[in-house]
Amino acid sequence: MSDTQPETDAKLVLRSTRVVTPEGTRAAAVVVAGEVIEAVLPYDADVPGAREEDFGDDVVLPGLVDTHVHVNDPGRTEWEGFWTATRAAAAGGITTLLDMPLNSLPPTTTVGHLRTKQAVAAPKAHIDTGFWGGAVPANTKDLRPLYEAGVFGFKCFLSPSGVDEFPELDQEQLARAMAEIAGFGGLLIVHAEDPGHLSSAPRRSGPAYADFLASRPRDAENTAIEGLIAHARRLDARIHVLHLSSGDALPLIAAAKRDGVRVTVESCPHFLTLTAEEVPDGATEFKCCPPIREAANQDALWAGLADGTIDCVVSDHSPCTTDLKTPDFASAWGGISSLQLGLPAVWTEARRRGHTLDDIARWMSAAPAALAGLTRKGAVEPGRDADFAVLDPDAAFTVDPAALHHRNQVTAYAGRTLYGVVRSTWLRGRRIADGGGLAAPAGRLLERDR
Numbered sequence: 001m002s003d004t005q006p007e008t009d010a011k012l013v014l015r016s017t018r019v020v021t022p023e024g025t026r027a028a029a030v031v032v033a034g035e036v037i038e039a040v041l042p043y044d045a046d047v048p049g050a051r052e053e054d055f056g057d058d059v060v061l062p063g064l065v066d067t068h069v070h071v072n073d074p075g076r077t078e079w080e081g082f083w084t085a086t087r088a089a090a091a092g093g094i095t096t097l098l099d100m101p102l103n104s105l106p107p108t109t110t111v112g113h114l115r116t117k118q119a120v121a122a123p124k125a126h127i128d129t130g131f132w133g134g135a136v137p138a139n140t141k142d143l144r145p146l147y148e149a150g151v152f153g154f155k156c157f158l159s160p161s162g163v164d165e166f167p168e169l170d171q172e173q174l175a176r177a178m179a180e181i182a183g184f185g186g187l188l189i190v191h192a193e194d195p196g197h198l199s200s201a202p203r204r205s206g207p208a209y210a211d212f213l214a215s216r217p218r219d220a221e222n223t224a225i226e227g228l229i230a231h232a233r234r235l236d237a238r239i240h241v242l243h244l245s246s247g248d249a250l251p252l253i254a255a256a257k258r259d260g261v262r263v264t265v266e267s268c269p270h271f272l273t274l275t276a277e278e279v280p281d282g283a284t285e286f287k288c289c290p291p292i293r294e295a296a297n298q299d300a301l302w303a304g305l306a307d308g309t310i311d312c313v314v315s316d317h318s319p320c321t322t323d324l325k326t327p328d329f330a331s332a333w334g335g336i337s338s339l340q341l342g343l344p345a346v347w348t349e350a351r352r353r354g355h356t357l358d359d360i361a362r363w364m365s366a367a368p369a370a371l372a373g374l375t376r377k378g379a380v381e382p383g384r385d386a387d388f389a390v391l392d393p394d395a396a397f398t399v400d401p402a403a404l405h406h407r408n409q410v411t412a413y414a415g416r417t418l419y420g421v422v423r424s425t426w427l428r429g430r431r432i433a434d435g436g437g438l439a440a441p442a443g444r445l446l447e448r449d450r
């Protein structure tokens, strides 16, 4: 990017005929003082002495908050890293990300490991970056210190995670971790697939997607979620279901919410935009766990978003090197890269289904910010950080993997035509991405509000 950074103490006015605010989309002038939104005024308001930007009909969204990113740094930096991940995120309109505790070495399971990761991330972060801790069988005593050190909550698995250094919890360990975390008011976020259902499912290696899908049945998710809800109900614990794929689980989640169980749910761009029917044989860039399911299941997920059973949409960006995406679905690495593409992918399908950019802002910014307790993020309103994604929602582009800033250009979206071009991204009043250019790292490390 060629232009110089604005002084952050100068006033700035960003005008657009379409600013997405919590009260709806309207023509507005967003006044930024330093790093913070000071006011949202009528479009033609006079703000003497301020620097002016007019985006015309391009839409001003709150900067996206992606609470589910595997950055893998340090330790598996050939898969991704804070430099590449946060550049890709900035190019995709994301201004805040939370890093998952596994696939890096070390995993974020002790305060010492957290400090190691923070030190690695600090000089590379192009956007604001925080950390989830991990709950594994041997670290119950580390959970409270991690929480006090600033992690936003704790991730656990109920079935093998894919890496040996991050083991899953059995039901007894789950109950113990959930009770410990509930004891200090924390949040447990869960990869919910039941190991019993997975081990009794048919397993066949090879390039056929149908065989892989059969090996990760909906019942594995449904059963795991049912069990989680029962624990949360009994312990009055706060839980979050990660990457929901099975639409069959929606009625029991909706019922739990109605009963006052403190459960929230996310789904991901790939479950909402890709279907099992279209995955070519051997195309393991489409492999993730739980898996992309059938088109009818996808309709159920959209209904769950529309009625609020699903709270948020976050990427679960989980990249790897090309060689790990072998054509065998049983042995290929499971994970889909989408950090830079989540907004246009979801918007393309959302607009086709009659949803608006207000919905997108709620699902991809406000709700994930609320999940993590990020009270300064997630909305274009006075007092929040001046984080914005400026989007031309009507412009289309064809996904060219070579144009992605991810460390590896493997993507399930290659060749797709998507709506929604991110024209610029703003972090705390600074333009950090602009028409393909990226500014120097200006991200901050975030810790849970205390």
Ligand SMILES: [Zn+2]
Pocket (backbone or CB within 6 Å): 068, 070, 100, 316, 318
């Ligand atoms: Zn994940």
